[in-house]
Amino acid sequence: MSSLLHFFDVLIGTFDLFIKxxxxxxxxxxxxxxxxxxxxxxxxFLKVTKIKPLVMIVDFYVWIVRGTPLVVQIFILFYGLTSxxxxxNFLAVTLALAFHLGAYLTEIIRGAIESIDxxxxxxxxxxxxxxxxxxxxxxxPQAFRRAIPSFGNQFIIGLKDSSLASFIGMQELFGVAKLxxxxxxxxxxxxxxxxxxxxxxxxxxxxLVNRIEWRLAVSD
Amino acid sequence: MxxxxxxxxxxxxNKSFGxxxxxxxxxxxxxxxEVVVLIGASGSGKSTLLRCMxxxxxxxxxxxIFDGNKIDPKTHNLNKVRERVGMVFQHFNLFPHKxxxxxxxxxxxxxxxxxxxxxxxxxxxxxxxxxxxxKRDEYPSKLSGGQKQRVAIARSLAMKPDVMLFDExxxxxxxxxxxxVLITMKQLASEGMTMVVVTHEMGFAREVGDxxxxxxxxxxxxxxxxxxxxxxxxxxxxxxxxSKVL
Ligand SMILES: Nc1ncnc2c1ncn2[C@@H]1O[C@H](COP(=O)(O)OP(=O)(O)OP(=O)(O)O)[C@@H](O)[C@H]1O
Ligand SMILES: [Mg+2]
Numbered sequence: 288m289s290s291l292l293h294f295f296d297v298l299i300g301t302f303d304l305f306i307k308x309x310x311x312x313x314x315x316x317x318x319x320x321x322x323x324x325x326x327x328x329x330x331x332f333l334k335v336t337k338i339k340p341l342v343m344i345v346d347f348y349v350w351i352v353r354g355t356p357l358v359v360q361i362f363i364l365f366y367g368l369t370s371x372x373x374x375x376n377f378l379a380v381t382l383a384l385a386f387h388l389g390a391y392l393t394e395i396i397r398g399a400i401e402s403i404d405x406x407x408x409x410x411x412x413x414x415x416x417x418x419x420x421x422x423x424x425x426x427x428p429q430a431f432r433r434a435i436p437s438f439g440n441q442f443i444i445g446l447k448d449s450s451l452a453s454f455i456g457m458q459e460l461f462g463v464a465k466l467x468x469x470x471x472x473x474x475x476x477x478x479x480x481x482x483x484x485x486x487x488x489x490x491x492x493x494x495l496v497n498r499i500e501w502r503l504a505v506s507d
Numbered sequence: 508m509x510x511x512x513x514x515x516x517x518x519x520x521n522k523s524f525g526x527x528x529x530x531x532x533x534x535x536x537x538x539x540x541e542v543v544v545l546i547g548a549s550g551s552g553k554s555t556l557l558r559c560m561x562x563x564x565x566x567x568x569x570x571x572i573f574d575g576n577k578i579d580p581k582t583h584n585l586n587k588v589r590e591r592v593g594m595v596f597q598h599f600n601l602f603p604h605k606x607x608x609x610x611x612x613x614x615x616x617x618x619x620x621x622x623x624x625x626x627x628x629x630x631x632x633x634x635x636x637x638x639x640x641x642k643r644d645e646y647p648s649k650l651s652g653g654q655k656q657r658v659a660i661a662r663s664l665a666m667k668p669d670v671m672l673f674d675e676x677x678x679x680x681x682x683x684x685x686x687x688v689l690i691t692m693k694q695l696a697s698e699g700m701t702m703v704v705v706t707h708e709m710g711f712a713r714e715v716g717d718x719x720x721x722x723x724x725x726x727x728x729x730x731x732x733x734x735x736x737x738x739x740x741x742x743x744x745x746x747x748x749x750s751k752v753l
Binding site for chain 1: 586
């Protein structure tokens with residue numbers, strides 16, 4: 288009983304601290320996701336050209352990302368980037384996570400593009416729209432809609448994975464939990480508290496994605 | 508001979524998919540305001556021939572001459588050619604994320620860069636023509652097959668093409684919806700639209716066609732006035748085919 292009270296004590300007492308950390312977590316994950324989308328779009332485009340060398344580049348990228356732990360990627364990219372150019376930790380970590388998410392988003396976007404009936408491209412071409420205009424105006428809008436559930440999933444994975452940023456000193460949710468836990472010799476309580484934040488934020492985003500999905504389904 | 512302009516001329520066209528020789532030395536001419544009807548068994552190459560005419564398939568050998576210009580897919584801007592060659596597909600291929608009106612104005616606005624207000628005005632005229640003005644704000648999923656195909660025709664017409672290609676435009680429709688699409692096509696023909704139509708609707712071929720082409724196994728077996736061919740086919744193959752479909 289007293290430990291439960293203690294938990295709520297800490298939960299309330301650290302509210303400001305964790306909200307600040309939550310904002311950082313969201314900044315990292317949202318920015319990483321957006322940049323990851325750009326990566327994904329770019330590499331998916333390369334892949335759907337079916338041009339051998341381009342496809343090989345994409346497959347290599349995806350192979351690297353899938354075949355190594357994210358922590359390793361973050362460390363390599365973080366130290367690699369920061370030793371090459373002077374950029375803030377925040378940006379280096381975000382780019383590393385974006386690089387990682389980008390590989391998964393590449394596959395999601397490629398799959399979505401290829402799932403669109405090829406009659407759509409033919410219709411666009413037959414109207415004189417050409418490959419790229421049809422891609423932009425006709426194929427991609429449909430592909431993105433179809434990919435929204437997978438995007439949502441991937442975003443949530445990225446959100447949780449952003450906790451790895453703590454390993455290079457970022458004071459996002461998990462970083463703050465680790466620090467405060469060790470300062471107060473009370474690791475477990477702070478881990479439980481941060482767990483609540485993750486649960487809550489993931490729950491909110493899941494609902495949000497479902498909502499968007501539902502609205503698109505209605506308008507179809 | 509009449510001196511109508513030749514819109515599309517196909518000379519010794521050959522096309523293979525891998526080892527499959529699908530079109531063999533096809534020669535044909537489509538003149539202004541003419542309706543050419545292509546018939547033949549499944550797999551005889553009708554769609555491929557049609558698709559070569561707007562370069563959705565690229566020929567292996569032979570020439571495609573459009574409005575007097577030999578089109579070389581390597582050097583010509585095919586988009587420019589396709590602007591002038593409309594195509595209507597068996598499965599409509601409407602853009603499902605766009606409303607009926609948006610489907611029709613998409614290419615005029617984005618390709619021809621026509622003012623949106625003007626494109627809408629022209630689109631409404633076309634929708635009026637195909638009898639779908641009241642559906643302008645519907646999404647394709649809310650339309651019947653016949654309505655979808657009529658929207659697809661309007662969408663193609665919006666580019667003001669010199670010729671329209673139809674690939675089995677009524678084959679995917681429930682029987683009771685075939686008529687409304689054929690009526691629209693007949694109306695187009697009567698307005699002088701140049702058309703190449705792949706179809707199994709022999710009534711349409713007989714009534715509207717200026718020339719009938721019967722294809723078998725990648726070759727043109729017989730061609731001529733539809734009424735003549737239907738009543739008195741010269742080739743045994745044609746007779747055999749017609750006895751099955753008439
Ligand atoms: N993209 C392609 N790749 C390989 N083979 C193809 C391709 N398109 C068509 N074919 C083959 O070429 C032949 C002619 O096909 P085509 O679609 O032109 O026939 P069709 O006369 O239109 O038949 P249908 O009445 O069934 O539509 C068929 O054997 C078909 O399987
Ligand atoms: Mg066909």
